[in-house]
Amino acid sequence: MAEQQVEKMIKREYAAGFHTQIDTDTLPPGLNEDVVRFISAKKGEPEWMLEWRLQAFRAWEKMEEPSWAHVNYPKVDFQSLSYFSQPKSMEDRPKSLDEVDPELLRTYEKLGIPVHEQEMLAGVAVDMVFDSVSVVTTFREKLKEAGVIFCSISEAVHEYPELIKKYLGTVVPQKDNYYAALNSAVFSDGSFVYIPKGVRCPMELSTYFRINEQNTGQFERTLIIAEEGSHVSYLEGCTAPMRDENQLHAAVVELVALDNAEIKYSTVQNWYPGDEEGKGGIFNFVTKRGICHTNSKISWTQVETGSAVTWKYPSCILRGDNSVGEFYSVALTNNHQQADTGTKMIHIGKNTRSTIISKGISAGQSSNAYRGLVRMNPGAEGARNYTQCDSLLIGDRCGAHTFPYIESKNPSAVIEHEATTSKVSEDQMFLCQQRGLDPEKAVSMIVNGFCREVFKELPMEFAVEAGKLLEVSLEGSVG
């Protein structure tokens, strides 16, 4: 029976795998300084922004693609990618929802994104990024009343150049790593959030990313600044159509939490994972990092179910005293998916605290690795870290790995790390089935229980979605 169920699971189709017929302006493949200049010109960027991009590009040319992650994939030919694609109808930016191309809106509707304000999950302000440009931002007026700025980053470059100049690249410098440098050179759009001093953002902010066009890379850049004493919760979701070739997604996310501020960043990543032979799928090479000032808190929550290859380490630099970093992750890999994901917690300030809860689920022939770093610097007096990494293996052809780096230079810092690996046990299944649950329900219940600690950190709407996503992915995978 188990065999059949595994079969069934593998045959599950990618529900977001449709392609939308929209006329687009796409730059021919290739990458050189002219492409960087073209992107910058297309967005009408000021000189300093172009200079910043060119610096990054020149650094990138000298860098080498990292190979230390526990993943195998054909080398990406960066010259065969197109670095800019925008829906044609975007030429004249829509002023309101009514002006948006109905095709586009239908795409988002298919994905179940609450773009219309009257929809069930209204209350979520969405910044949609379609291929390379930000389509529309809902709820902008309401946010403006509270003083919150939520717009696309290209708009922010024009309207809030001082903020961009002050913060862009301060958390993830241009030369941070290969993909961050690439992103800094060619990033086409992304979200910008600014929460003023003492403001609690009145609603959850959300971005939805979708790669639509063939042979394009998506390079979005997100910058969130939470001023002193402010609070914001931000959601991010991603999908892409089914394609035979691999597509590249190299994003950079920078969070700045000033004194007493709190940022909660949640991701549900459902990029196209490739078919059952491991053909196609998204290469997801993402750099996410936040910096915490005194008494502030950054919390990363991620549910990773998609992408052919994931390379992603949302990190916290706990610079200020008493600051808090959290990382909650569920990573599910199936078929030939490969994930190398985890976090870095750099404790610099006194009494800084961090919690890492990572749940990896591997099925099929996939490979799922947790790679984390906890570093206690000499000044991290009284710092505390707790790490728990659990892996669940489903099937005997998958792999689950744990590579935690623990470095401590302060005797008063306390670090605890635990990791376990197990499978859905026959006893657990027997107990559930004996009480009248069918095997599928039992597995889904056990897996949901396994991930519970992470799901409870997600905002409500996402928790429901994430639970469902896992349920579908794992349907009947164990018997």
Next chain:
Amino acid sequence: MSDFQQQALQLAGQQDNPDWLAQVRKTGAQQWLKSPWPTRKTENWKYTPLAPLQRSEFQQWAAKTSGWQDRIEFLELDATRLVFVNGEFDADASDSELPAEVVRFGDATADQHAVIAEHLGHIVDSEQHLFAALSNAWASEDGVLVHVPKNGELSKPLYIVHVSTPTGVPATANQRLLVVLETGARASVIEHFASTDDEQDGFVNSLTEVNVGENAELRHYRINLEEENLLHVGGIHANLQRSARLRGFTVSLGSKLKRIDYQINHCGEGAHLDLQGVYLPKNKQFVDYHTNVQHKVPHCTSNEVFRGIISDSAHAVFNGRIHIHKDAQKTLAELSNKNLLTSSKAEIDTKPELEIYADDVKCAHGATVSQLNKDAMYYLQARGISRDEAQVMLSFGFINELLQDVAEPAVRDYLAPRLAGLFSSNKELLQHLQYE
């Protein structure tokens, strides 16, 4: 190629090259030359700088010296004792009668030569281990073979002492042990590395290869108590056959460079590994343990416990890797690494790794870093125990949990006062606590 790599080859050129070792030496030298010199970017040497090796000029072999006897204390036990001084066999300090199972490479019979030829350099994967390649390139007749035939037993433990003494210039020694236990055989081997206290740099490269046959059992103790100026890179590489058991214990003080690799391969079903280790670097010392347990077949178990106390400006590194291969179902593997930092300048870098390709396995690892438990300190002090005394009691207690499990009482009795002595220089206090 680094300077040290060249120097090491020149050293190999100064040695005798007996015919029967020529092949091992040649392959070793080739691999040594081919291997890139580790840097901070080499994952296995990320935290372990090899600069001390580069800094000193190791241009000659250390020769045997005399006058060290009253500066080295031996373990007190009824055992067969073999002593090597600076890598050379010392017949005077060793037992004159050796059991038939134990022989120096140079004195081996034809049958024993065959055993050496079969195993020497074949248990270790010298492509992966740079310094094992070096040990092969330096292979000499001053190695030890322990070969216990089917269902045999070594009547007394074998006690091998490697003594390093100053020779006036930075000098090098190569130390080699091969243990082959046939089906059902049993043996207990103690390797004791010691040096006389001095300021002279020295470098020791040691390699132990072990094959534990079906149902055989080896108890192996490795005691690294050399002084600070002796650089030591060592490796223990073992293959465990069906239902074989290896019970290992190791203790290390730090030095300018001390690196010990344990590579254990579970090759037969039902094999079991118990490995316990203690590291206690102080001052500006450095110590690095890398363990790599390869579960290649189903139904095997392994249990590793390592504890370290890092004081002053010392730096310790621990890397514990467990690799469960595809189809190695029903494996049980556990690893625990606990560390105490007792000074604001001490540093620990630990990485317990799991790499798993089979689903029906139970694996767990844990790592902690902290200082002495404040509640425990308070509890003891509230009962009238002085702060110093409480510190010694708790520190020693932390490693004593492992010492108490050591099966050989002589090892325990030898180590307890010496290790306790690291936590306090107050003789009276130690006597009072009955650690002296």
